[in-house]
Amino acid sequence: MRLYDTKARELIEVRPGKSGSVDIYCCGPTVYRFAHVGNMRTFLLGDLARRTLRAEGTSYRYIQNITDVGHLNDDVNIESGEDKILAQAKLERKDPFEIARFYEQTFHEDLEALNIEPADAYPKASDSIGLITDLIAQLIYIGAAYQGRDGSLYFAARSFKDYGAISHNSLDQLQAGHRFDTVSADVEPGKKFHADWALWKSASVNREMTWQTPWGVGFPGWHIECSAMSIHYFPQGISLHLGGIDLRFPHHENERAQSNTATNSEFVRQWVHGEHLLFDGKKMAKSSGNVLHIADLRTRGIDPLALRLLFLENHYRTQMNLTWESIQAAHTTLKRWRKKIASWPQDGVVDREIHHDIINHFSDDLDTAGAILLIRKIERDESIPEAKKRATLLAADALLGLELDHHDELTITHEVHELLIERESARQEHNWARSDQLRDLLLAQGIRVTDGPEGQSWEAL
Numbered sequence: 001m002r003l004y005d006t007k008a009r010e011l012i013e014v015r016p017g018k019s020g021s022v023d024i025y026c027c028g029p030t031v032y033r034f035a036h037v038g039n040m041r042t043f044l045l046g047d048l049a050r051r052t053l054r055a056e057g058t059s060y061r062y063i064q065n066i067t068d069v070g071h072l073n074d075d076v077n078i079e080s081g082e083d084k085i086l087a088q089a090k091l092e093r094k095d096p097f098e099i100a101r102f103y104e105q106t107f108h109e110d111l112e113a114l115n116i117e118p119a120d121a122y123p124k125a126s127d128s129i130g131l132i133t134d135l136i137a138q139l140i141y142i143g144a145a146y147q148g149r150d151g152s153l154y155f156a157a158r159s160f161k162d163y164g165a166i167s168h169n170s171l172d173q174l175q176a177g178h179r180f181d182t183v184s185a186d187v188e189p190g191k192k193f194h195a196d197w198a199l200w201k202s203a204s205v206n207r208e209m210t211w212q213t214p215w216g217v218g219f220p221g222w223h224i225e226c227s228a229m230s231i232h233y234f235p236q237g238i239s240l241h242l243g244g245i246d247l248r249f250p251h252h253e254n255e256r257a258q259s260n261t262a263t264n265s266e267f268v269r270q271w272v273h274g275e276h277l278l279f280d281g282k283k284m285a286k287s288s289g290n291v292l293h294i295a296d297l298r299t300r301g302i303d304p305l306a307l308r309l310l311f312l313e314n315h316y317r318t319q320m321n322l323t324w325e326s327i328q329a330a331h332t333t334l335k336r337w338r339k340k341i342a343s344w345p346q347d348g349v350v351d352r353e354i355h356h357d358i359i360n361h362f363s364d365d366l367d368t369a370g371a372i373l374l375i376r377k378i379e380r381d382e383s384i385p386e387a388k389k390r391a392t393l394l395a396a397d398a399l400l401g402l403e404l405d406h407h408d409e410l411t412i413t414h415e416v417h418e419l420l421i422e423r424e425s426a427r428q429e430h431n432w433a434r435s436d437q438l439r440d441l442l443l444a445q446g447i448r449v450t451d452g453p454e455g456q457s458w459e460a461l
């Protein structure tokens with residue numbers, strides 16, 4: 001398989017490392033709210049890479065971290081230095097660890113809904129404090145980190161000569177005026193240089209989610225956890241490091257500086273980034289209300305795997321604009337494929353040539369869009385016997401992950417669809433009387449609605 005390397009700016013062959021397997025690390029979620037579907041598109045990248053390696057007969061290992069502590073908000077509350085998890089805990093009046101465990105669970109459920117295979121391990125930052133402080137001690141010993149006037153520990157950006165190679169920045173270019181300045185002025189007054197970043201933040205003993213260390217009470221910075229965990233799981237280096245494009249800088253630059261310095265090596269062989277996902281032409285952001293979750297699909301009676309199909313129809317390196325129309329269209333296509341496959345005879349054999357063509361599309365920088373076009377062509381091709389089409393598409397499903405052999409006759413009417421949407425809004429407005437009334441109306445139509453933490457879900461009786 002070849003994938004585009006952000007640092008080298010070219011396609012390079014994915015290769016096993018010294019361990020003998022392709023060791024993959026993907027930056028995981030900060031578990032303080034529901035992951036939106038843009039996050040899920042990045043996580044799908046790791047799933048598609050693994051399915052392709054498996055089809056090629058290459059062994060792999062896959063680790064994804066869970067950030068459940070200390071992640072200062074990068075875009076909203078940077079001035080206040082407020083921790084996302086602590087802020088959400090305050091809002092929901094819950095214990096911060098309870099918040100983290102809840103959203104960690106919903107993250108796993110969302111992965112499952114999109115048929116994203118589980119990682120070999122999901123290390124949590126809060127369970128990795130020992131690894132993190134050991135790594136910081138090592139960086140201090142090497143001379144790459146220091147304790148600032150405020151008691152926090154910082155990585156000295158200028159100690160890493162190659163800083164900026166992934167995002168093609170340099171420390172000279174990262175001048176005053178960049179948001180580093182805001183950070184240094186308001187949140188991190190102790191650092192010596194504007195581009196230095198916190199490895200460990202000192203905190204008052206009254207703050208929740210803090211730990212005792214030789215440098216005082218505090219909590220880890222965000223960037224250091226990925227270095228600590230990836231070095232722990234893959235001491236011989238990472239073959240493939242995945243993440244969303246927004247993590248390229250500063251997160252991945254900082255991670256690379258830390259990991260390379262600590263291991264005295266080019267620790268990551270290949271950096272691969274997934275592009276942004278827009279919703280209705282705009283960046284997905286909770287602050288503007290322009291955000292889509294897996295639960296929103298279910299509310300509208302849409303199979304979450306329709307979203308997976310839609311993602312497959314767009315290359316991971318293209319900025320993609322999601323709309324309800326495109327999601328609905330993918331849902332219709334998925335239903336049609338499943339229905340046809342269920343109706344085709346079961347005694348066919350896989351067309352080897354087509355099967356290899358599909359694998360080749362995946363191997364070529366995850367050209368999933370090309371694979372889907374090919375599948376549409378096979379669907380229409382009357383020269384291929386239906387039994388063979390069925391066997392070939394089901395074999396391709398090991399890569400596609402669309403559950404093409406799953407078929408139920410359920411199609412909801414426009415009226416049911418409207419009732420489901422109306423009930424969800426009634427619930428959001430706490431109009432319980434109306435919500436119960438709508439539930440009974442739906443039941444009369446053969447649709448049973450149940451309410452869970454992620455909103456309503458429904459099934460046909």
Ligand SMILES: [Zn+2]
Pocket residue numbers: 026027028226251255
């Ligand atoms: Zn990371």
